[in-house]
Amino acid sequence: MGWGGILMGAFIGLSGVGLMTAGVVWKGRAARPFAASRARTMARREYVRHLRRAADQVISEARRSAGEGEPAIVTVEAVVRMTRERYGYDEVERRHAAAVLRLRFEHGRCAVDCVTDAYG
Template identity: 80%
Template sequence: MGGIYVWGFLIVVVIGAGLITAGAVWKGRAVRPFAASRARSVARREYARDLRRAADVVIAAARRSAGEGEPAIVTVEAVVLTVRERYGYAVVERQHAAAALRRRFEHRRCAVDCVTDAYG
């Protein structure tokens, strides 16, 4: 009866070792793009997402730093600097940052208490 447990244990160990080996060999392949076009589209989506996040961060920081009754001043340059510093982009197009800031400015209803240069 003890032999059955030993064989069962060995089978479980062998299957586990096989799964670990397969995981080590195929690690990360499911998330890697298969084509250059897919890699470019993923990079574009991440860039747009990072611009949106940076615009939100800049708007929130401007609102916190504005005094009582003063408008929060949100600049495109602040968004560009935030994207460079936080997300590590070497080149950030000013027009892309301005477009992202305009979208987030309207989405967060900033016209009530904010001023921006994104429309200029």
């Protein structure tokens, strides 16, 4: 192993140490958006995703708790409550929850065995 190998090893080692130092210094910066408009967009997407998950969870919970031959009762208020409790939102608009519940109701073919107040 000559000087070329030693220098190459030192270069690779110092590059690795430099990258690790940069990672420690700038930890998490790539995950945070730089622009406020991007942060608002991401927050809206997350809000809708959490509403969708809450609606799916409420529908499946209502189906499990319904008796044999009974329709599952899915309410907008249950979606609002689930979103607040599980995902920690202080404000959940009822009209948003109703819109998402209507979408998930139609997507999950719930008209066969479910009843909802989202259309009222």
